[in-house]
Amino acid sequence: MQDEPTLEIIVASSAGTCFGVEAAIEIAEHQKKPILGPLVHNPQIVSDLAREGIPILERYEGMQFLKDQGHNEVIITAHGYPKQLKEELTSRGIKFHDATCPVLLKWVYRKMERFEKEGYHIILVGDPEHAEIIASRSYSQCISVVYSEEEIDALPDNLGMTVAICQTTITKEKFQRLVDYIRESKYPDLRAVDTRCKPVKNQQEAVQDLAQWVDAMLVIGGFNSSNTTNLARLSSEFLPDNTYHIDSPSLIQQEWLDGISHLGIAAGTSTPKSQIEDVKNRVAEMFKGKVVVRKGNSEDDIMSFEADAAVEF
Numbered sequence: 665m666q667d668e669p670t671l672e673i674i675v676a677s678s679a680g681t682c683f684g685v686e687a688a689i690e691i692a693e694h695q696k697k698p699i700l701g702p703l704v705h706n707p708q709i710v711s712d713l714a715r716e717g718i719p720i721l722e723r724y725e726g727m728q729f730l731k732d733q734g735h736n737e738v739i740i741t742a743h744g745y746p747k748q749l750k751e752e753l754t755s756r757g758i759k760f761h762d763a764t765c766p767v768l769l770k771w772v773y774r775k776m777e778r779f780e781k782e783g784y785h786i787i788l789v790g791d792p793e794h795a796e797i798i799a800s801r802s803y804s805q806c807i808s809v810v811y812s813e814e815e816i817d818a819l820p821d822n823l824g825m826t827v828a829i830c831q832t833t834i835t836k837e838k839f840q841r842l843v844d845y846i847r848e849s850k851y852p853d854l855r856a857v858d859t860r861c862k863p864v865k866n867q868q869e870a871v872q873d874l875a876q877w878v879d880a881m882l883v884i885g886g887f888n889s890s891n892t893t894n895l896a897r898l899s900s901e902f903l904p905d906n907t908y909h910i911d912s913p914s915l916i917q918q919e920w921l922d923g924i925s926h927l928g929i930a931a932g933t934s935t936p937k938s939q940i941e942d943v944k945n946r947v948a949e950m951f952k953g954k955v956v957v958r959k960g961n962s963e964d965d966i967m968s969f970e971a972d973a974a975v976e977f
């Protein structure tokens with residue numbers, strides 16, 4: 665008699681929501697006020713909040729519109745909000761509940777303030793269209809944002825003392841590549857401070873470890889989540905044909921499970937733990953054989969945030 669096939673599911677250590685996202689959800693559920701944009705980049709969380717009767721407005725909604733619609737209290741999302749717009753909300757008498765992640769409020773913005781005081785021009789490496797970067801850049805007067813070699817080419821030849829910091833969710837590889845390019849092509853003395861947050865660092869390292877020995881990887885999270893998209897990109901460097909980015913268990917295809925014995929699961933910092941459970945259950949239903957689930961490392965190490973843990977290189 666042939667042995668029943670076994671599939672081992674290994675969930676990447678630290679997969680799923682980070683403390684910043686969990687705190688933002690708590691604020692939204694407690695305050696139940698309209699949110700300026702999607703609270704986090706995960707469709708399930710956004711639709712759960714909408715079902716609870718919490719309206720999602722345009723992120724940069726006009727102040728007059730807010731007043732006209734009677735929105736005297738709003739919630740700012742985990743990505744942060746431009747400083748000038750926060751001031752405008754206050755001056756118009758619109759109270760805001762700030763769900764900006766503490767990593768940004770208490771660490772990144774403070775670092776930027778310190779660098780500026782020390783006379784540095786800040787080069788922020790991140791997606792200029794992303795809400796986090798739109799907010800972060802407003803906290804300095806001496807700042808340039810770059811996300812490609814072409815944007816670096818367009819920087820002035822001399823900016824004095826320069827320091828590079830990065831979007832919290834960028835990959836280490838991309839930050840390093842662009843820092844190297846800035847040093848080679850523009851400012852050889854550039855300082856570089858890795859401002860990726862700890863949960864993102866942990867998740868990126870975990871998916872890189874896991875992708876080296878599993879047969880296929882499911883990366884769960886919103887398609888608009890920068891962190892999840894980067895996890896899928898990192899996984900596909902090892903599993904180019906077997907990395908599947910999904911935002912719902914219903915997207916899992918039977919053929920992805922055929923002939924494999926080890927399936928990795930990674931999930932972005934905005935992916936609820938319940939969604940990871942749903943995916944595991946769906947795989948267990950679909951796999952024709954025995955399924956064993958292994959847990960990764962404890963999450964305890966990502967819940968502690970060390971305020972000055974930034975690595976310079």
Ligand code: SF4
Binds near residue numbers: 891
């Ligand atoms: S990914 Fe990092 S910066 Fe973003 S909410 Fe989570 S802890 Fe904060």
